[in-house]
Amino acid sequence: METNFVLVYPYSGKALLSEFLLVFTVFLSVLKLVQVFGQNGKRKKWDKFDGLAVDPYKAYKALPGPRPFPIRLIGNVLSFVSKTGALNKFVEFAKKYGPCYRLVFFGEDYVVLNTPSAAQAIMLSTDPGHFRRGAIEEMLWPEDMEGLLIYTGEKWKARKKMLTRPFLYKALQLHNPCFYKQCGRMIKQLEERFSNGSIQIVDDLLKQAIFRMSSEILMGVDLSETGDDAIFCESLETFMSKSFDRVFRPWLFVKWIWYRSSQYRETQHALRAMEKVTKKVFKKYREKLELEKVLTVDSENNVVEEIPNDLSYTMIEVMLRHGLTEKQILDEVAVMLLVANDTTSVAVEYALFMLAVHQEHQEICRQEVDAVFNDPSKNKNGILDFEALKELKYLERCIQESQRIHPLGSTMRTLDTPLRINEELVIPPDVSVFVLAHVLHHNPEYFPNPEKFDPDRFLPEQVRARHNYAYIPFTHGPRACLGMKLALLELKVMVSTILRNFEVSTPDRREDVKAVIEGIVKPAKPIRFTFKKRHGV
Numbered sequence: 001m002e003t004n005f006v007l008v009y010p011y012s013g014k015a016l017l018s019e020f021l022l023v024f025t026v027f028l029s030v031l032k033l034v035q036v037f038g039q040n041g042k043r044k045k046w047d048k049f050d051g052l053a054v055d056p057y058k059a060y061k062a063l064p065g066p067r068p069f070p071i072r073l074i075g076n077v078l079s080f081v082s083k084t085g086a087l088n089k090f091v092e093f094a095k096k097y098g099p100c101y102r103l104v105f106f107g108e109d110y111v112v113l114n115t116p117s118a119a120q121a122i123m124l125s126t127d128p129g130h131f132r133r134g135a136i137e138e139m140l141w142p143e144d145m146e147g148l149l150i151y152t153g154e155k156w157k158a159r160k161k162m163l164t165r166p167f168l169y170k171a172l173q174l175h176n177p178c179f180y181k182q183c184g185r186m187i188k189q190l191e192e193r194f195s196n197g198s199i200q201i202v203d204d205l206l207k208q209a210i211f212r213m214s215s216e217i218l219m220g221v222d223l224s225e226t227g228d229d230a231i232f233c234e235s236l237e238t239f240m241s242k243s244f245d246r247v248f249r250p251w252l253f254v255k256w257i258w259y260r261s262s263q264y265r266e267t268q269h270a271l272r273a274m275e276k277v278t279k280k281v282f283k284k285y286r287e288k289l290e291l292e293k294v295l296t297v298d299s300e301n302n303v304v305e306e307i308p309n310d311l312s313y314t315m316i317e318v319m320l321r322h323g324l325t326e327k328q329i330l331d332e333v334a335v336m337l338l339v340a341n342d343t344t345s346v347a348v349e350y351a352l353f354m355l356a357v358h359q360e361h362q363e364i365c366r367q368e369v370d371a372v373f374n375d376p377s378k379n380k381n382g383i384l385d386f387e388a389l390k391e392l393k394y395l396e397r398c399i400q401e402s403q404r405i406h407p408l409g410s411t412m413r414t415l416d417t418p419l420r421i422n423e424e425l426v427i428p429p430d431v432s433v434f435v436l437a438h439v440l441h442h443n444p445e446y447f448p449n450p451e452k453f454d455p456d457r458f459l460p461e462q463v464r465a466r467h468n469y470a471y472i473p474f475t476h477g478p479r480a481c482l483g484m485k486l487a488l489l490e491l492k493v494m495v496s497t498i499l500r501n502f503e504v505s506t507p508d509r510r511e512d513v514k515a516v517i518e519g520i521v522k523p524a525k526p527i528r529f530t531f532k533k534r535h536g537v
């Protein structure tokens, strides 16, 4: 039996939320001051709320909340710089101040929503005035990037409609072999790395496997076959890290400085490298469309012919058929792969971690996995039948429970129109609302003993008895995650393949890695696993 000790995410911890908040506040305060003297600082005045029985401003002012620092630009930021971590502070404030409370961040007003019904009010809303992402989120994306994640209003609506189809379950089913091809490669790479028996870092291999799956499904091309996968993946990483460098160097938010910075040059260099790869992909599709003599849009981008709705069209093909420009398509693919990669690979690691800590649950999952993989009617040359994947019910519940304990998402919206929460509370425009999945997922009213790992919380009868918005790893409603089904499939295939090939354990105790939860996206501390190869598989 070979044993390998593996480090995942040896992260410096610089992305800790509290540190981020502190640095960000100082510089944002300066920027804000500049803004106040400029046009952008002027606020719309809302003094008429026709048809509302409540005055939203009065109701808002009556909300409880921690006392902000007298200087509004600092507001409540300091309340979250705490040893217990910012997320725990949010849980603590939810207990103290109840379902809705006020905060002031960087001179902006926020209402934190802590109950499923309040979360439902914003997530289910179809009012375009409730679709704008929070100011902080908006600032993080470079101004010249486009895409569904960034769009609001009609642009968002049209793009979401356009892109929904390639992410349907039936469409993803057509890519079933791709999941196993890329997982098989990952297992081989893991084995190669472990062969010398030393401590190894493997998060790159998990990430690459997710990247290869997602990119093949979105683009319809296996980039590893043309040797373009490494360059594309690296360029994405560079683009992401250099764009997000601004969080720790907020002066880069000043456009004049940004366009002259080395970070900007590196993002442009990365974009050009990705462009080179996508141009090859476009060429393949253009030839196909040429052959089909497809003309679906006129020079002004009006649809002149009904665009066929074929489930086999990949995301790129759909966008080409709708007449999007190459820049628009590249932006969409880059943004999509960025959000897809970081979230899904971290979710895989959290799921593995929970199963490594809770060996008894891992064993049940493995028995389930073995039963399905050992059935020749369900396993054809290492590719599990798409329907058979649904039989991995226990594993599914463990993944759901892992996403409950370690959710990666939150929802922030800046309101352009009032939002009714209930009969007494209407939140006024210009206020941002914030829903933190971590807080809802740790509410003992819906998840008794919330720190306990208990996959049975996701038994159908328990799910039915619970408020639909108590569990929101991908959020719900019109702006919910487009890639949810893809992410869940990738998670299930990857975790089941790893369990089939390795016994996973961890020398870390759950308490030791609590700090991991404090990271914004990436774990702030290394998570260590031991992978033991299973024989005879």
Ligand code: HEM
Pocket: 148, 149, 150, 160, 214, 336, 337, 339, 340, 341, 343, 344, 347, 408, 409, 410, 411, 412, 472, 473, 474, 475, 478, 479, 480, 481, 482, 483, 484, 486, 487
């Ligand atoms: C475990 C993995 C993932 C998690 C936890 C996750 C979570 C989320 C959450 C919480 C949102 C909504 C944020 C909000 O309300 O503002 C979201 C939006 C989004 N996600 Fe994901 N996501 C994951 C994977 C993916 C993947 C694989 C893709 C695509 C390939 C994707 C594409 C998107 C897009 C495009 C949106 C924006 C949707 C819109 O604005 O209408 N996500 N995701």
